[in-house]
Amino acid sequence: MNIFILTSGKYGSRIVNNIAQRGFASSIVGIHEVPEDLPEFIDDVSSYIPDNLPNADLILSLGLYGDINMIIPAVASNTGAKSIIVPIHDPKQIPLGLQREIESEIGSAKIVFPKPFCSLEPVGDKYIDKFAEYFGKPELKIEFNDLIKHVEVKRGAPCGSTWFVAEKLENVPVGEAEFEAGGKYHNYPCLASMSVDPQVGDTILHLAGYKIKEAVKKELGFAAKSAVVDEETCEGGDNCDHICYDVCPNVKIGDETVKIKGNEKAEIDAQSCGCCEICIQKCPFGAIEIEDKVNIKKSE
Ligand code: SF4
Ligand code: SF4
Numbered sequence: 001m002n003i004f005i006l007t008s009g010k011y012g013s014r015i016v017n018n019i020a021q022r023g024f025a026s027s028i029v030g031i032h033e034v035p036e037d038l039p040e041f042i043d044d045v046s047s048y049i050p051d052n053l054p055n056a057d058l059i060l061s062l063g064l065y066g067d068i069n070m071i072i073p074a075v076a077s078n079t080g081a082k083s084i085i086v087p088i089h090d091p092k093q094i095p096l097g098l099q100r101e102i103e104s105e106i107g108s109a110k111i112v113f114p115k116p117f118c119s120l121e122p123v124g125d126k127y128i129d130k131f132a133e134y135f136g137k138p139e140l141k142i143e144f145n146d147l148i149k150h151v152e153v154k155r156g157a158p159c160g161s162t163w164f165v166a167e168k169l170e171n172v173p174v175g176e177a178e179f180e181a182g183g184k185y186h187n188y189p190c191l192a193s194m195s196v197d198p199q200v201g202d203t204i205l206h207l208a209g210y211k212i213k214e215a216v217k218k219e220l221g222f223a224a225k226s227a228v229v230d231e232e233t234c235e236g237g238d239n240c241d242h243i244c245y246d247v248c249p250n251v252k253i254g255d256e257t258v259k260i261k262g263n264e265k266a267e268i269d270a271q272s273c274g275c276c277e278i279c280i281q282k283c284p285f286g287a288i289e290i291e292d293k294v295n296i297k298k299s300e
Pocket of ligand 2: 280
């Protein structure tokens, strides 16, 4: 797989370094550094399109802000790439309207905008999925007894934070591992924005934290804390319009953290719940509360 990378700033360079270090250096056929100080609004981006582009299968566009992102369709076309990943780490980076404009210009190519990059999972596209085998939503294999013995990264955040966290988890008591993972990824530090994303209702930094904690919970079989719906109190249906579903930040980025069951009542997936408590504040019937040590239900 040949990867061509558009990158700008510290966010982009960290990802380039990580994927190169982790065995993908020979797949990178070109890197074009976009200056950080470009204006947000650019009438005509054609003078910014790099010359002499190599053939590529996959384009990664990392950390470009505003209209300069409109070079992506031309870069894809000139490299022949049909697969494009444009991670979003800041709500100001590429407004939804601009995303739609880019999509309308790329023809039959497949483009995804994972928010954050460490939420990327396979999407049914040959090259995006090949990349997502190694990089994207964290997946771990954890050996443990009372303590975490060994952590193997099966898929890691493209920025490298998962490998950092994995190393720090060894010898941590199992009951503390989820919170330790959340703390250590902050120490890395994650470069996602701390501003609330208006489309999600939470910060992209928090979403990234939910993903690494989810990987730990999945392996250990329980959540140290999770929002839980009380089936008796839940009045799901016309009375509340299932607002818990509508406000959950994970649901908004495509996860199944809140499900509405056949009887109209809500159910929360403890594995992916980030304990943001937004649903608790919004449920008009007070049917959701945070519980400790919630077992993970295995999907049927
Ligand atoms: S938990 Fe609250 S908001 Fe969600 S479906 Fe039940 S009553 Fe409605
Ligand atoms: S606390 Fe509620 S809104 Fe927040 S992640 Fe969990 S289910 Fe979603």
